[in-house]
Amino acid sequence: DIRMTQSPASLSASLGETVNIECLASEDIYSDLAWYQQKPGKSPQLLIYNANSLQNGVPSRFSGSGSGTQYSLKINSLQSEDVATYFCQQYNNYPWTFGGGTKLELK
Amino acid sequence: EVQLVESGGGLVQPGRSLKLSCAASGFTYSNYVMAWVRQAPTKGLEWVASISTGGGNTYYRDSVKGRFTISRDNAKNTLYLQIDSLRSEDTATYYCAKDTGANYFDYWGQGVMVTVSS
Numbered sequence: 214d215i216r217m218t219q220s221p222a223s224l225s226a227s228l229g230e231t232v233n234i235e236c237l238a239s240e241d242i243y244s245d246l247a248w249y250q251q252k253p254g255k256s257p258q259l260l261i262y263n264a265n266s267l268q269n270g271v272p273s274r275f276s277g278s279g280s281g282t283q284y285s286l287k288i289n290s291l292q293s294e295d296v297a298t299y300f301c302q303q304y305n306n307y308p309w310t311f312g313g314g315t316k317l318e319l320k
Numbered sequence: 321e322v323q324l325v326e327s328g329g330g331l332v333q334p335g336r337s338l339k340l341s342c343a344a345s346g347f348t349y350s351n352y353v354m355a356w357v358r359q360a361p362t363k364g365l366e367w368v369a370s371i372s373t374g375g376g377n378t379y380y381r382d383s384v385k386g387r388f389t390i391s392r393d394n395a396k397n398t399l400y401l402q403i404d405s406l407r408s409e410d411t412a413t414y415y416c417a418k419d420t421g422a423n424y425f426d427y428w429g430q431g432v433m434v435t436v437s438s
Binding site: 245247249256257258259262263268300302304307308309310311312313314 | 364365366367370379381382415420422423424425426428429430431
């Protein structure tokens with residue numbers, strides 16, 4: 214199985230700040246990577262696919278980058294509604310696997 | 321509007337069975353691969369199973385092979401997950417998810433809780 218390691222596990226940031234979340238795959242996943250946002254008590258929502266493509270309706274302050282085994286999610290100008298847990302998912306090889314999550318809180 | 325509504329969860333004793341359902345609407349259900357993803361309490365997400373558009377091909381994570389069966393009824397726009405020989409480690413919220421066709425998920429249900437305990 215491809216192991217997805219996210220860092221940090223938790224993060225505290227101020228409104229308006231820029232936040233970066235990393236996701237490291239145990240092998241090359243050829244940009245077959247998605248990012249999801251899960252707000253407390255809610256189901257996950259797709260933010261980014263193919264490592265850097267923004268899902269329809271997602272604010273442009275969210276962006277993704279990376280290749281090979283290293284990927285990142287960037288949130289510009291943090292808003293209060295961005296408080297959530299963020300997960301990466303690889304879909305290059307079965308079984309599809311997720312990172313452990315990054316919990317983002319406001320400072 | 322795409323809607324996925326799960327049902328069938330609850331408190332179940334170890335070793336018993338349960339069948340989850342997911343009613344889909346707002347899209348052409350028969351055109352999309354569908355999946356189940358679970359999340360143990362305070363834990364991360366874990367893909368469980370996927371099923372092809374016609375139902376002829378199914379895929380499972382190793383830890384549930386032989387105990388879980390994913391199926392679909394395209395006439396009823398409904399996805400199912402039969403869970404047999406339930407174990408404590410199956411305790412989780414189970415989400416039904418619509419696959420975009422590229423193996424990531426653009427719509428998720430609200431989730432249904434399964435608790436395995438004596």
